[in-house]
Amino acid sequence: MPYLNITEVESGVTSLAAAFPATDLIELPEPTFEGRTCHALRIGTHRLEPKPAVVLIGGAHAREWGSCEILVNLAADLLHAHAGGTGLAYGGTSFTSAQVRAIMEKLDVVVFPLVNPDGRHYSQTVDPMWRRNRNPAQSGGNPAAVGVDLNRNYDHLFDYRTAFHPSAPVQVSDNPANPDQVYQGPEPFSEPEPRNVRWLLDHFVRTRWFVDVHSYTQKMLYVWGDDHNQSVDPAKNFRNPLFDGKRGLKDGLLYAEFIEKGDADDSAVLAERFCEALKGVRGKKYSPEPGFDLYPTCGTSDDYTYARHIVSGQEEEKILAFTVEWGMDFHPPWAEMEKIVLDVDAGLVQFCLTALA
């Protein structure tokens, strides 16, 4: 079974919805620039009222092909195992039928495997290293300036020139023709794809956990991405202008982003359990760590998602947010990608179980 093309990601989701009537097929409200409509799938047993939800998204960065396969296969594993009353075995990591049943009965698992179909199609048929969407609005007719990096387009520290230290190597650009493809877009949520993700979070009001699947570096990242974490000084936070121009230095003492200790601990535990289950499959070692340890970022889905409850002031809306960086290559041969799917899906099943605990 080779990589899924964009038609197959969609038909995979819709066929699962048809085969398992207890699921909900969710049409995202905004079509892409090229007119494609996206779908997500809520899996779990029927419900009288919303259950705590885990929202899993993938395929935002076009060239990271395997993310969609990870999520489509995860949904299929859970649905088939639940229907058949079986457990799941991913290499050396297994889960009992009772564990599968617990996930399906106690959680809404919301899978949105292909956030950026336009970009994936372009990457799979034209330029394999394409990362962004295909919106030409800011390009001025320059093909090199087409598209926005969707994981820089969320509303979190978007004004990076103000927020970060001038020497911080933050991976973002306000230049549409930026050759590293990290153009953030003209304004937060300028792009339909992140707006669809935001809609999904708004729609599932009991979302408590969020995972964005990317590649690569074999890591399970948790907030924050703009600076080191600290749980001592609440005044050092992303909304405080006193610290503008001081964020993002790797070895600087000027700033570190505040996170409540309980959230930092819970995030670390979820990430560690993910990595342990993944390692049990065939021994691959992924590292659980804050996003900033990779490189400083802004406008990312995970920081935005966790920050929502801080911005709204509604503690009950808190969502612990993560980014998986699978593998060590954007386009591994499919034979290797199949193994990575098993690795990551074992981690995600364990993630759901840990969330329930």
Place this chain on the structure above:
Amino acid sequence: MSSEYTILRVRVTAKDADTLRALLRDSRPDVGGQIRQNEDGSFTFDAYVSPEQGEALTREGVSAEVIEDATATGRARQAEVGEGDRFAPEDAVPQGLALKVQGS
């Protein structure tokens, strides 16, 4: 980046932290993985760059070695993308890759 653009995967080594910081600040390369510190105190990372960017990375205290033509690798991998729609038949559904284990 146009479709004609070639992206190289380049392994970059900076002799020390100051050199690394200056490189990242000046060049802001597309870092493809984590920056690792070596036993001798130098730092290594992979970057995805055009041939011109790759040449510009090299400076005093910095070496850049081409690992692969990432665009060529990706183009070869496009042959491993499905054609048509494998789930078009009415009874075709993704099965998942895990083993479904009875009696557990």
